[in-house]
Amino acid sequence: MDKLRLEIEKREDGSLSNKVVIPFINEKSLIEILKGIELEYDKSLAGAYDGISPAEFIDEFQQREEKVKSRILECECGCDGCWSFVVKITEKDDLIEWSHFEQVHRDNWEYTQIEPFQFERSDYLKEMEKLKA
Known part of the structure; x- marks a missing residue:
């Protein structure tokens, strides 16, 4: 079972949101995990992500069944999309799973090295509650 921690970081650089959510999986930033994979494709763009606002992160989770995929990171420039x-x-019994990872502008970038992450539903929902505070 994987461990999710959603860390809220404050931005003071004039970006659209002054707070963003950075997912940490098994105590490692998802941005760092992705950077390790993306270095193979483009060293200048590898890991060029930042979080999305807590409200957006909550909305993406709540609307997950209406979408094929949910946005969990955005460009480090702060521009939406x-x-x-x-x-x-995907919600499965007492689990919430993240799978089918994709950088939406790079069809040829593969993330098959990442196994689906599976989180205990109760722990996941506790992390989501922290975003509402």
Whole structure:
């Protein structure tokens, strides 16, 4: 079972949101995990992500059944849709799974090295509750 921690970071750089959510999986930033994979494709763009606002992160989770994939990271420039990273979020009994990882602007970038992440539903929902505060 994987461990999810949603960390809220404050931005003071004039970006659209002054707070963003950075997912940490098994105590490692998802951005760092992706950077390790993306270096193979483009060193200048590898890991060029930032979080999305807490409200957007909550909305993406709540609307997961209406979408094929949910946005969990955005471009480090802060522009909506610029460099989105998406996953399929599936609820299975007492689990919430992230799978089918995709950089929406790079069809040839593969993320098959990442196994689907599986989180205990109760732990996941506790992390989501922290975003509402």
